[in-house]
Amino acid sequence: MHKLWSKYPEVNKELKEVKQIIEKNAKCRDKVVEGSILELLNSGGKMLRPAFVILSSKFGNYEEKKARALASVVEMFHMATLVHDDIIDEATLRRGKETVQSKYGKNYAVYIGDYLFCVCFKVLAGVGSLDSVQIDTMTMSRICMSEIDQLNSRFDKNVSVKKYLKRASGKTAELFSLSLFLGASESGCSRKLSRAFWEIGHNIGMAFQIIDDILDYTGSDESIGKNSANDLKQGIYTLPLIIALENKPSELVNILEKSDYTEDDVVEIIKLVNKYDGVNKAREIAKKYTNKAYKQIKALPENEYREILLEITKGLLDRIY
Amino acid sequence: MHKLWSKYPEVNKELKEVKQIIEKNAKCRDKVVEGSILELLNSGGKMLRPAFVILSSKFGNYEEKKARALASVVEMFHMATLVHDDIIDEATLRRGKETVQSKYGKNYAVYIGDYLFCVCFKVLAGVGSLDSVQIDTMTMSRICMSEIDQLNSRFDKNVSVKKYLKRASGKTAELFSLSLFLGASESGCSRKLSRAFWEIGHNIGMAFQIIDDILDYTGSDESIGKNSANDLKQGIYTLPLIIALENKPSELVNILEKSDYTEDDVVEIIKLVNKYDGVNKAREIAKKYTNKAYKQIKALPENEYREILLEITKGLLDRIY
Structure with missing residues (x-):
């Protein structure tokens, strides 16, 4: 289990059970x-999404069998999208290990x-209500x-911040929202509380994705464990670059005109994104989502799980401040 | 709509509704x-699977909304697998039209x-019972x-008839079974009748797949509307070839040793498969499944839908006798 959870033995224990469900179903x-x-x-993922299901389930009437199964559902869904994403990205590494598509084709x-x-879906239909299957x-x-x-x-130099945010919302934040929401609603929390969890998931997810994208412009292969600037080579322009492009600085536009970026181009693009303040401004936007998330978590009913959620969120989102 | 259904206005009408559900959801x-x-x-598929749902639903308490939605579910599932199969096969044509992967990547x-x-799954969760979602x-x-x-x-010259039949069962017959079963069970048919439909689907599906594979060794590009012998080039050995290989005739084994088959090789393989009786013997096996299916259909409660099912099945399975 990821070391993130060693401080929280109860969550750690539940996540081990979740892993066993996935192992059984695999x-x-x-x-x-x-x-x-x-x-x-077992490649060292943080298992954030299943942990969110477990944590929000604790705000209601915690039924361990159901909570664990739902947690395994969101993790398996996440794993399925990772495997397919790696096909698209032609990624060779995921969490520092060779990807399925690279290893087996x-x-x-x-x-x-x-x-x-x-x-x-099979596990979901076994424990979830029809309502939750539909939401899912x-x-x-x-x-x-x-x-x-x-x-x-891809390779669209006119992609707007708004469009990026919408994409991040759909690509990442939705599953964070779903995880927190499902745990709450399926353990009998009120509609209002479940919706609050949905919003928290959204804000954590948005900040998380933006930070991930910022790290592509500041991290190294070692520190982020996947091909650095891989997105860039695939023509996926993320927030720091989109912001740096806002005033269309010609030196940046010119490099991006190329259809194929060399290693040197990537280094130069990273430098220019930093020069045109893309990283700093992206950080500010992430900060806004982070602060919203903190505020919303603090408004949850007081209990030990609220504190865990807050600490975990801080650990995730304070990586770059 | 495929001309197959013009003789059956009631089914034709229902299938049009099914198409509209899919269009709405697309x-x-x-x-x-x-x-x-x-x-x-709209590429001219026969829509067999949704028709099976409609037909078996008619044996119970026919609720049009539910039957149509379930019919759309099996067709959408089928479409999803077709789109993904074409990636694997690197197929350029499907039903005589360019495939998604060839056209859009x-x-x-x-x-x-x-x-x-x-x-x-979304449509299924909207109408099916949790039981049917699980079976599905x-x-x-x-x-x-x-x-x-x-x-x-792939390229395994020792693949047995048994293994082929198991694969055909999983790949094709299961969805035929599911279609007939779902319609019956969700319209309140008895467990026994629903199981009978499952078996009928299995036998129709097995015969259908074998016949499809036989046509690769007897048809032309025009008559079957997809790349003839495409499977063979991909190293997928189907029943006629597997049977022809049973006594390991050296002239056939030698060509198959090659890793890449030329057009000439394919022509030669097809010739040898016919020479070593692969096509005829495969036809006999198909015939057994076909006869079982007829017998089981005739044992269904008597009504106009039983006759339609029988006629359709005959039309499908008599293509090569």
């Missing part, structure tokens, strides 16, 4: 499928993702749609 | 996504398939697993 006659699912599961990756989707699937459709939006705006 | 802000889903929907095809999966997702996991089996046995 079991199948194809050992490569099973192996690659287990490998991804794109074909495998397509079907392993599909298999994970189906298993995720609607959210999931929106997530797929945001991925498509991102594909469409 | 509606999204991304016009390429919407367009490519509609294109696939693999990346698009991955996400369009995912989007269709989610929409399919279990079946879907098995279908994905069979696709993976197929990937694994």
